[in-house]
Amino acid sequence: MADDEKVHRPRFFDRIHRNNRHRRHQYPVILIAFTALAAFLYALPFWVKFHEQFQSLSQAVADALVVAVVVSLAVEPRLLRYFGEELKSFGEQLGTQTFWSSFYSRAPRIYIDAIKALAEAEQFTIASNWVVSFDWVDAEKTVIKLSVEHANHRENRSSKDFAVVTRSFIYESPFGQYKSQLRSHAVLCEAIEFLAICLRMDALKWYGKEVAYCEFIPPRIRKFHSLKFPQELVSQC
Amino acid sequence: MLTNGETYVSATGHFPLVNVTPVLQLSVHVKGNALSDLYISIHHPSMGSPAQGKGDDLAERGPIRIGEVFVTGQAALLSWAPPAELASAYPL
Numbered sequence: 001m002a003d004d005e006k007v008h009r010p011r012f013f014d015r016i017h018r019n020n021r022h023r024r025h026q027y028p029v030i031l032i033a034f035t036a037l038a039a040f041l042y043a044l045p046f047w048v049k050f051h052e053q054f055q056s057l058s059q060a061v062a063d064a065l066v067v068a069v070v071v072s073l074a075v076e077p078r079l080l081r082y083f084g085e086e087l088k089s090f091g092e093q094l095g096t097q098t099f100w101s102s103f104y105s106r107a108p109r110i111y112i113d114a115i116k117a118l119a120e121a122e123q124f125t126i127a128s129n130w131v132v133s134f135d136w137v138d139a140e141k142t143v144i145k146l147s148v149e150h151a152n153h154r155e156n157r158s159s160k161d162f163a164v165v166t167r168s169f170i171y172e173s174p175f176g177q178y179k180s181q182l183r184s185h186a187v188l189c190e191a192i193e194f195l196a197i198c199l200r201m202d203a204l205k206w207y208g209k210e211v212a213y214c215e216f217i218p219p220r221i222r223k224f225h226s227l228k229f230p231q232e233l234v235s236q237c
Numbered sequence: 238m239l240t241n242g243e244t245y246v247s248a249t250g251h252f253p254l255v256n257v258t259p260v261l262q263l264s265v266h267v268k269g270n271a272l273s274d275l276y277i278s279i280h281h282p283s284m285g286s287p288a289q290g291k292g293d294d295l296a297e298r299g300p301i302r303i304g305e306v307f308v309t310g311q312a313a314l315l316s317w318a319p320p321a322e323l324a325s326a327y328p329l
Contacts, residue, residue, distance in 0.1 A: 124259035125311075129300065132252065132315060134269035134292065143245050144271050146252065150240040154258070170242035171252070180244030187238050 031069055038065035122158035127151075143175055248275070251316035254303075260311035264300040267315075272296050279303060280314040292317070 041062035045055050133147040148170060156162035173180040246252075254265060265288070267277055272292025279288040281304050288301045295301065303313045 121259045124261065125256055126261050128254075128256045128260055128263045128311060129266070130254050130264065130315075131266045131268065134267065134271040134275060134317065136271045136274075137245065141271070141274060142248065144248060144250075145243060146246045146250075147243045147269075148241070148252070150238075150254075152238040152240075152256065154238070171244045171246070173245040174247070175245050178245035180242070182240070182242040184239070184241045186240075 031072060034065045034069050038062040038069070041065070123156050123160075123162045124154070126153045126155050129153075137178065143178065145178070146171075249318040251314055254313045254315060256311045260304075262302060263304055263311045263313065264302045265313065265315060266296075266300040267292060268296050274319055275317045276320045278316050280316065282312065291320075 039062075041058045044050075044058055050058075129151045131149040133145075133149075135145045135147070137143040137145050154162060170180050170182050254263070256263065265279055269292075272295070275292040277289065277292045277295050278286050279301065280286055284304060287303055288295060288298070304311055
């Protein structure tokens with residue numbers, strides 16, 4: 001890792017990596033201890049004469065320790081990775097990451113807690129895709145036209161409404177002859193085959209318990225529109 | 238939600254890319270005829286600068302995925318400057 005990246009890395013992530021290193025160091029120590037104990041139990045009857053029952057007991061414990069070490073080294077990682085690959089088909093990397101961090105005993109505690117919190121979240125953004133275009137406006141190459149397209153794909157798995165809150169913005173242009181503008185803001189919901197083109201901020205409102213309303217006022221028309229949808233459909237948006 | 242806007246900026250600047258809900262993935266795709274004259278850098282709180290370089294090079298990469306799963310939202314900062322300006326600001 002480059003030095004400049006270290007400088008910018010927050011303490012939160014330093015703590016994660018410290019915990020991770022600590023766990024990684026613990027793991028081989030435990031395996032070595034198990035192996036040494038098994039070897040000791042195997043060798044014990046050659047040094048000391050015990051009752052036959054105790055000898056068979058120590059032999060059984062040694063066998064169990066060897067099995068545990070072999071499973072931990074050879075079988076467990078392959079098994080976990082196999083299930084992780086299986087989960088890929090459901091949610092690509094998300095499934096794998098969730099699986100590994102939730103069930104992998106050596107994953108950092110902070111990361112496990114974060115993934116659990118995400119699993120409890122019922123309203124979230126699946127993907128936030130930005131397309132930013134830089135185009136020269138003048139031949140002297142002093143002014144750039146910055147076009148920003150943002151697609152926010154959301155999912156609502158709860159019975160509550162997922163409020164449509166417009167937090168989109170665009171910087172004001174510092175050049176008087178060139179004006180900035182928010183060209184379009186659209187809300188598309190495939191579940192109810194609904195598309196609202198909101199050309200004005202705060203033009204979209206959702207409210208009501210039994211029935212939800214969607215209101216939008218296109219500024220060019222200046223005419224009030226109200227659409228009415230069953231609650232179970234709106235909750236999917 | 239689909240948002241489309243435009244503004245005018247100078248050859249050096251930055252633009253925040255912010256989501257305040259839990260986000261599973263965030264991607265940034267840069268394009269345009271000014272990229273050949275710009276050096277682009279994308280900064281992320283946990284990743285430092287996951288993508289940086291000549292504008293044309295980043296444009297060829299298509300959508301660049303930034304960060305991982307974030308419960309408290311996702312934010313990245315897109316900054317740009319002409320290479321000559323960077324050379325004078327950070328001389329070798």
